[in-house]
Amino acid sequence: ARERIIKTFDAVNTHFQHLFKRLFGGGEAYLKLIDSEDPLDAGLEIFAQPPGKSLQSLSLLSGGEQTLTALSMIFAMFLANPAPVCVLDEVDAPLDDANVDRVCGLLEEMSAQCATRFLIITHHRMTMARMDRLYGVTMAERGISQLVSVNLAAQGDLLAHTKAA
Amino acid sequence: ARERIIKTFDAVNTHFQHLFKRLFGGGEAYLKLIDSEDPLDAGLEIFAQPPGKSLQSLSLLSGGEQTLTALSMIFAMFLANPAPVCVLDEVDAPLDDANVDRVCGLLEEMSAQCATRFLIITHHRMTMARMDRLYGVTMAERGISQLVSVNLAAQGDLLAHTKAA
Amino acid sequence: VQIQRLRLSGFKSFVDKTELDIGDGLNGIVGPNGCGKSNLVEALRWVMGENRAKHMRGGEMEDVIFAGTSARPARSIAEVSLLLDNSDGSAPHPFGGSTQIEVTRRIERDKGSQYLVNGKVVRARDVQMLFADALTGAHSPALVSQGRVTQLIQAKPTERRQMLEESA
Amino acid sequence: VQIQRLRLSGFKSFVDKTELDIGDGLNGIVGPNGCGKSNLVEALRWVMGENRAKHMRGGEMEDVIFAGTSARPARSIAEVSLLLDNSDGSAPHPFGGSTQIEVTRRIERDKGSQYLVNGKVVRARDVQMLFADALTGAHSPALVSQGRVTQLIQAKPTERRQMLEESA
Numbered sequence A, B: 001a002r003e004r005i006i007k008t009f010d011a012v013n014t015h016f017q018h019l020f021k022r023l024f025g026g027g028e029a030y031l032k033l034i035d036s037e038d039p040l041d042a043g044l045e046i047f048a049q050p051p052g053k054s055l056q057s058l059s060l061l062s063g064g065e066q067t068l069t070a071l072s073m074i075f076a077m078f079l080a081n082p083a084p085v086c087v088l089d090e091v092d093a094p095l096d097d098a099n100v101d102r103v104c105g106l107l108e109e110m111s112a113q114c115a116t117r118f119l120i121i122t123h124h125r126m127t128m129a130r131m132d133r134l135y136g137v138t139m140a141e142r143g144i145s146q147l148v149s150v151n152l153a154a155q156g157d158l159l160a161h162t163k164a165a
Numbered sequence C, D: 001v002q003i004q005r006l007r008l009s010g011f012k013s014f015v016d017k018t019e020l021d022i023g024d025g026l027n028g029i030v031g032p033n034g035c036g037k038s039n040l041v042e043a044l045r046w047v048m049g050e051n052r053a054k055h056m057r058g059g060e061m062e063d064v065i066f067a068g069t070s071a072r073p074a075r076s077i078a079e080v081s082l083l084l085d086n087s088d089g090s091a092p093h094p095f096g097g098s099t100q101i102e103v104t105r106r107i108e109r110d111k112g113s114q115y116l117v118n119g120k121v122v123r124a125r126d127v128q129m130l131f132a133d134a135l136t137g138a139h140s141p142a143l144v145s146q147g148r149v150t151q152l153i154q155a156k157p158t159e160r161r162q163m164l165e166e167s168a
């Protein structure tokens, strides 16, 4: 078990450094095992420094910066040990348009590289436009959920519908 | 102190019921003091039932429904005892467009009724468009915040800028 | 192993039989607030063996059973199935042989929940092992619930190391 | 009493003198992630007497002082002023007499923080009383920090009753 966690730590750390730079367009980030010689007992510390800023504690990062750092970490764990499914429930909510664009770009690249299937819940128009296929959930009858699959031509209509609902 | 809290409770409860119906377009909601005869010792329970759904515990409400319920409560406390300033930091993030529209409508009405000044931080295009005046914060120099006031004609440009940043 | 389809019936707000095909690449799910998007994610987590009611946003596990609306009566059974494609044979023992694996979880009021694989009743542990080896488990960092994306950042260092171990 | 203007210098990412006029109605604040919007809200809460470093997202109160960037050295002083219009004379004693009230809070590394009203040093309690009576305090439910809007819903019943009392 010790070898496994060390191997996973190294792989995740490498991916994390790379993904952080990619999502922030620069800066530095790395992981460290702290508090104990034994990796099965240690804590995992995350160091993140957005481009041009001084290294500070994670709690001083903004809402959007914390989300990008967390996504870099989640995707790093994921690339180290690919899973068949990844679910992201409104992770784009705190992001500005430029960062939504970067995250979507990364998702497109990851989904081209591995066989993983993604389920992405969003209210963001830009994210909807980048999906391979789109499902709408509606409550035509109050309190009862119904799933409708949306052909991409109707994607524009659905966006209007969400607006008018 | 007991009379004050009872008076406040009654006023907040009345406002809460009204605001909840307004934000959800129907449904029922009310407050109750529980666990003790003495209001200074009691707990405050919130009951919320979106239109057409059965009454369930608050934790089963969706992210957007919890946000609307919380905003009804915050505004109710606020109307019961108006403050000169109200700050809302990205409260529209979990909301769909229809609910962003309702919340903005309510804010416009409240700001017309009382002398309160609102500071509203948002990434949402629809919310930006409903503001009386708009300030942009930029980091032209990395790590250094600068405040620029945006005349509404330039509001369109700023939206494009946020997109390109 | 590949995930193909999720089927729900009587699960939270999905009272009628519902099928969600999960295809290659990016599958977007959209809809107004409160329409049931996050309930779909919870159905997936539940069929993979999630046993903590709090992670289903409920007080107890029976809160996942359709509770009724002003127009429809409550149900007494909730059922979720997940269809897996095992044509590459990568599923762990004893499931390696079949090309398609259908995992079903069912809960009935006052009777508890039950797991089935391809129609046969199995133990919860068997399902959890299937998902832990071949796929990701119910606690995998790859299933990011609403509002929890920064949980990793705000967690204590030892909790973060545990998440790293889950993903190993 | 009306709030008119917020002035910052050396506070978090606002190293240069910054003025924010807070006019009638709805004042929108926009900008990319990490540019300093929430820092402005914290400056307002800080000058109103906030004493919990955790609510400023820091480990200790000195974390609000500009920490430097790759191009600029760190500062040793942070200062925030709030300009209030008291032409309606509603400010509590002993501030009732002046038509304009300027509340300033300053912190210097290793020296702690200090409050001033119209240039005179006052105690923290005086400032907290001013805000508690005339306006809203640093803990008021009307100041909703990022990600905290549903805090009221997720709090325990006794914590909610305390919030009700704060607003009374």
Ligand SMILES: Nc1ncnc2c1ncn2[C@@H]1O[C@H](COP(=O)(O)OP(=O)(O)OP(=O)(O)O)[C@@H](O)[C@H]1O
Residues within 6 Å of the ligand: A143, B050, B053, B056, B060, B061, B062, B063, B064, B065, B094, C011, C012, C013, C031, C032, C033, C034, C035, C036, C037, C038, C039, C040, C063, C064, C065, C066, C067, C068, C146
């Ligand atoms: N057991 C149940 N029976 C019936 N309805 C339920 C049950 N459990 C939850 N619900 C309903 O499901 C709704 C929440 O759905 P969900 O959280 O999936 O919404 P959502 O689409 O994710 O919305 P948002 O965009 O706001 O996050 C609630 O309104 C709740 O009443």
Ligand SMILES: Nc1ncnc2c1ncn2[C@@H]1O[C@H](COP(=O)(O)OP(=O)(O)OP(=O)(O)O)[C@@H](O)[C@H]1O
Residues within 6 Å of the ligand: A050, A053, A056, A060, A061, A062, A063, A064, A065, A094, B143, D011, D012, D013, D031, D032, D033, D034, D035, D036, D037, D038, D039, D040, D063, D064, D065, D066, D067, D068, D146
């Ligand atoms: N003492 C300090 N000195 C210098 N910079 C600081 C200090 N404290 C915080 N910061 C910086 O302020 C930035 C965060 O700003 P803030 O949280 O206000 O962003 P925001 O505009 O609200 O972003 P978002 O839209 O993502 O919520 C961080 O990048 C952090 O490095």
Ligand SMILES: [Mg+2]
Residues within 6 Å of the ligand: A089, B062, B063, B064, C037, C038, C146
């Ligand atoms: Mg949801």
Ligand SMILES: [Mg+2]
Residues within 6 Å of the ligand: A062, A063, A064, B089, D037, D038, D146
């Ligand atoms: Mg912010």
